[in-house]
Structures are given as C-alpha cells and as structure tokens.
Amino acid sequence: MSISDIIEEYLKNILQTNEKQMIEIKRSEIADQFECVPSQINYVINTRFTVERGYLIESKRGGGGYIRITRVEHQDEFELLDAIIKIINPKVSQQAAMDVLVRLQEKKVITTREMKLMAATLDREVLAVMLPARDQLRARILSAMLTTLKYNKE
Amino acid sequence: MSISDIIEEYLKNILQTNEKQMIEIKRSEIADQFECVPSQINYVINTRFTVERGYLIESKRGGGGYIRITRVEHQDEFELLDAIIKIINPKVSQQAAMDVLVRLQEKKVITTREMKLMAATLDREVLAVMLPARDQLRARILSAMLTTLKYNKE
DNA sequence: AATATATAGTCAAATTTGGTCAAAATAAAA
DNA sequence: TTTTATTTTGACCAAATTTGACTATATATT
Numbered sequence: 001m002s003i004s005d006i007i008e009e010y011l012k013n014i015l016q017t018n019e020k021q022m023i024e025i026k027r028s029e030i031a032d033q034f035e036c037v038p039s040q041i042n043y044v045i046n047t048r049f050t051v052e053r054g055y056l057i058e059s060k061r062g063g064g065g066y067i068r069i070t071r072v073e074h075q076d077e078f079e080l081l082d083a084i085i086k087i088i089n090p091k092v093s094q095q096a097a098m099d100v101l102v103r104l105q106e107k108k109v110i111t112t113r114e115m116k117l118m119a120a121t122l123d124r125e126v127l128a129v130m131l132p133a134r135d136q137l138r139a140r141i142l143s144a145m146l147t148t149l150k151y152n153k154e
Numbered sequence: 155m156s157i158s159d160i161i162e163e164y165l166k167n168i169l170q171t172n173e174k175q176m177i178e179i180k181r182s183e184i185a186d187q188f189e190c191v192p193s194q195i196n197y198v199i200n201t202r203f204t205v206e207r208g209y210l211i212e213s214k215r216g217g218g219g220y221i222r223i224t225r226v227e228h229q230d231e232f233e234l235l236d237a238i239i240k241i242i243n244p245k246v247s248q249q250a251a252m253d254v255l256v257r258l259q260e261k262k263v264i265t266t267r268e269m270k271l272m273a274a275t276l277d278r279e280v281l282a283v284m285l286p287a288r289d290q291l292r293a294r295i296l297s298a299m300l301t302t303l304k305y306n307k308e
Numbered sequence: 309a310a311t312a313t314a315t316a317g318t319c320a321a322a323t324t325t326g327g328t329c330a331a332a333a334t335a336a337a338a
Numbered sequence: 339t340t341t342t343a344t345t346t347t348g349a350c351c352a353a354a355t356t357t358g359a360c361t362a363t364a365t366a367t368t
Contacts, residue, residue, distance in 0.1 A: 002334095002345060003345080004344090004346085026326095027325075027327095028325075036346075036347085037346075037347055038325095039327080039328080039329090039346090039348075040347080042328080043344095043345070043346080047345090059325095059327085060325085060326080060353085061324080061325050061326045061327080061353040061354055061355090062156075062323090062324060062325050062326080062353055062355045062356095063158075063323080063325065063355040064158070064324090064325080064354080065324075065325040065326055065353090065355090066325090066326090114267075114271060116302045116306060117268060117271065117272065117302055118271065119302075120295075120298035120299045120301070121295050121298060123298065126298045127291070127295075128294060129283070129291070137281070137282070140280050141274075141275050141280055141295075144274035144277065144280045145271050145274045145275060147274065148270045148271055149271070152267050153267075154265075154267055156324095156355065156356090157356080158355065180316095181315075181316060181317095182315075182316090190357085191356075191357055191358065192315090192317095193319090193356090193357075196316080196317065197354095197355070213316060214315080214364070215315050215316040215317080215362070215365095216314060216315050216316080216366095217313075217314050217315065217364065218314085218315080218365070219314070219316055219363090219364070220315090220316090
C-alpha cells in the first residue's frame with residue numbers, strides 16, 4: 001500500500017460514513033496529517049477521484065481555500081451519452097448537433113426546454129468564429145453539456 | 155470560511171430578515187465588529203455584492219457617511235432576464251457569468267440541472283479561445299440561452 | 309472662507325491558500 | 339535484468355484574501 005492508497009482510503013471512508021455525498025478538505029492539513037507534500041493530494045485526486053470513477057472535484061485558492069470532493073451517480077443514459085460524445089468529437093456541424101439534441105429529447109433524456117437551451121449555444125451566429133474552429137468549438141461545448149448529463153438526474 | 159465569507163453572510167442575513175430591500179452600514183463599525191481593516195469591507199462588497207448577483211451599491215463619505223446595499227427587484231422573469239442580458243454584454247467573465255446562473259437558480263428561474271448544463275458552456279477550458287474574444291463569446295452564448303428562457307416558461 | 313474632522317475609496321504588497329509540471333525514486337511487468 | 343508504469347518530491351505558478359498607506363469627499367468648526 002502506497003501513501004496515495006492510504007490517503008485515497010481515508011477520504012473514501014469519510015465519504016461513506018454518514019452517507020455524506022460531499023467532503024471539503026484543506027490540502028495542507030491532509031498533507032500534514034499524512035506527512036507528505038501538498039501536491040501529493042493533487043496526485044491522489046487526479047488518479048483516484050476522477051469523473052470516470054464518479055467524483056466531482058471543485059476547489060478554491062486563497063484564504064479559506066478548500067478542495068471539495070462530491071460523489072456523483074452514473075445515470076442510466078451514461079453509455080448512450082458517452083457514445084454520442086465520441087461521435088461528435090473532435091468536430092460537429094450545427095445540423096448534426098441538432099440531430100443529437102432532437103434524438104435525446106425524443107428519448108426523454110432531456111426536456112424540450114433543455115433542448116432549446118442547448119440548441120441556442122450551437123448556433124453558428126452565436127459561436128461566430130470561422131470554420132473549422134467553429135465546429136470544434138461546438139463539439140467542445142456540446143460534449144461539456146452532455147458530460148454534465150451523464151451524472152445528473154433531472 | 156474566510157472573514158470575507160463571514161461578513162458576506164452577516165450582511166445577507168440582515169437583508170433577508172424583515173424582507174428588507176436595503177441596508178445602510180458604517181464601514182468602520184463593521185470593520186470593528188469583525189476586527190478587520192475597513193478596506194476589507196470594500197473587498198467583500200466588490201466581490202460579493204455585485205450587479206451580477208443583483209445588488210446595487212451607493213455610498214457617501216464624510217460625517218454621517220454610509221454604504222448602502224440594495225437588493226434590486228424586478229417586475230417579472232422577463233424583465234429580470236432582460237436586465238441580466240444587458241449586464242453581461244458585450245463581454246462577461248466566467249465568474250460573473252456563474253454569479254448570474256447561481257442567482258437565477260436561487261430565484262427558481264432555472265433548475266439546478268439547467269444551471270449545470272449552462273455552466274458547462276461557460277468554462278474557459280471549453281471555450282478555449284484567447285481573451286478578450288473569450289469573454290465576448292461567453293456573453294453571446296449566455297445571452298442566447300437567456301433569450302430562449304425569456305420565451306419559455308417551464 | 310478656511311481649516312479640521314470624519315468618513316469612504318483605491319491600489320498594490322504581503323499572505324494564504326491550491327495547481328502544474330517534470331525530475332527523481334520506486335514498483336511492477338516483460 | 340531491462341523496460342515501463344506509478345508514485346513521490348519540490349520548484350515554480352495562479353488565485354483569493356488580508357492589510358495598510360495614501361487619496362478623495364462630505365460635514366463640522368473656527
């Protein structure tokens with residue numbers, strides 16, 4: 001067992017007890033506690049608390065800073081969304097993107113309102129950058145939105 | 155929690171109790187109360203009571219001076235969205251855009267899920283273009299989404 | 309009027325956090 | 339025993355907060 005494994009176990013234990021969905025830590029405190037350098041905490045988080053493994057990481061620097069780890073649930077539509085994300089990268093046309101949204105709405109993965117919201121961001125007039133950069137930007141934006149859906153029940 | 159967070163909470167509490175729309179404070183009194191330098195109050199106001207978050211700040215120097223914090227009110231959802239669109243154009247930072255989303259979610263204009271969906275599109279990593287174009291692109295995207303909300307009651 | 313006093317504002321340096329990246333060390337696999 | 343992957347470390351970076359010197363403005367006093 002490496003120190004990284006021990007820190008991972010420690011953090012997961014806190015998360016499990018009391019059914020907590022979220023913990024906030026101070027990086028330097030954990031580092032002190034396990035007598036390691038602060039950046040080792042980043043290493044543990046980057047390798048063990050990834051979004052693929054179902055964790056969301058947020059943090060703030062400066063006085064009162066913290067690292068927040070939140071447990072997120074896989075959704076039923078996870079595989080579907082994952083497949084779509086693969087298809088639309090690294091670039092996607094406005095038409096193809098719209099097709100994806102309509103399909104998701106028909107399958108009740110997103111509401112009509114969400115579809116309109118998402119569609120608004122994919123418009124070439126809104127993005128207003130030259131091709132081919134525009135289709136790449138659209139792919140990044142749509143991927144980002146679909147990724148949040150992978151972990152969020154309505 | 156930093157001192158700034160505590161002062162923010164304190165001021166918001168006063169604003170909430172009694173449905174007050176406005177409070178007037180003496181900068182030095184608050185500074186004394188929380189044992190900080192007076193300019194820290196300016197810092198709290200500049201970072202936490204911004205127009206994006208729906209506050210108006212007025213002040214007066216000299217004897218009998220004060221800082222007045224007003225929660226801005228809107229007739230209806232349509233007018234609120236319109237006002238926000240004006241504020242965020244022609245450019246908006248990621249922080250200011252997030253402030254707007256959090257406010258809309260608190261006011262139940264959007265759901266938490268919609269907030270996350272929208273937030274995903276505003277991330278600087280996702281937009282991935284250089285400043286200042288990025289802040290302009292973000293403004294266009296957010297405006298487009300808010301505009302669809304103007305005409306889509308849930 | 310002129311001057312003194314009482315407020316608030318600005319700005320940048322110092323401080324307090326967390327982030328990144330790559331080299332060095334160690335462990336695991338071939 | 340090489341080669342490869344993982345972990346550990348530390349130097350340097352970035353962001354948020356805290357602090358204080360200096361400035362600006364309104365009111366009170368002379």
